[in-house]
Amino acid sequence: MRKLALISVALALPLASCGGEVAGDEPLPEGEADGFAWPVSVAAFGDGYPAAGDPCMRLGESAATSNYLDDSAVLVGCPTAVQAGALGGEIVAEIDGVTVVSVSMGDANVGMSENGPPPPEAAAAAPTSRAVAIRGPNSxxxxxxxxxxxxxxxxxxxxxxxxxxxxxxxxxxxxxxxxxxxxxxxxxxxxxxxxxxxxxxxxx
Known part of the structure; x- marks a missing residue:
């Protein structure tokens, strides 16, 4: 009987170990990629920022984020402050475990003066009035x-x-x-x- 009990225990251990591996291979619930659960409060969307697969995500408008939205910047959330700091923007808040950073879009207009309107300084320097003719109507x-x-x-x-x-x-x-x-x-x-x-x- 004692030998039979030992054999039963020996067979049970590999089965338990095998069952643990199966449980570990289960996919994480939606919104918990890489082990981080994005709270609904920050309205995260997209598949990563600045590139697909990156740990940070863009944030949409919600009651928690509306004060930080700006037409001239992209609002991004990161799981850690280190990841947020690497984006080069301004960290503005931490909401439910998400570090919120505002990334300026100012660089998108670089080079516009080459083919677009002149910068404000050049416009200010331009003459504001044309010379009036010496002769003719209203001269x-x-x-x-x-x-x-x-x-x-x-x-x-x-x-x-x-x-x-x-x-x-x-x-x-x-x-x-x-x-x-x-x-x-x-x-x-x-x-x-x-x-x-x-x-x-x-x-x-």
């Missing part, structure tokens, strides 16, 4: 005539002459009844500066 000449007419209350009957310089443009106009023309100092941005009567002893 420096017509603006000068309107200004002189307003100053004198008389009719401007034509342009006497125009003298250009680097600093300003002198426009001389003839005024009905005046012994000499009136002069405007005009600037290429469209402004009319000094308006004065050009006496025959001075500017003529």
């Amino acid at each position: 420096l000449e017509t603006r000068c005539a309107d200004r002189v007419a307003a100053e004198t209350g008389a009719r401007v009957i034509g342009t006497n002459r125009i003298e250009e310089s680097e600093a300003a443009i002198a426009i001389y106009v003839n005024v009905d009844g005046a012994a000499a023309p009136w002069r405007c100092l005009a600037y290429r941005d469209g402004t009319i500066g000094e308006v004065m009567f050009a006496s025959s002893e001075g500017d003529l």
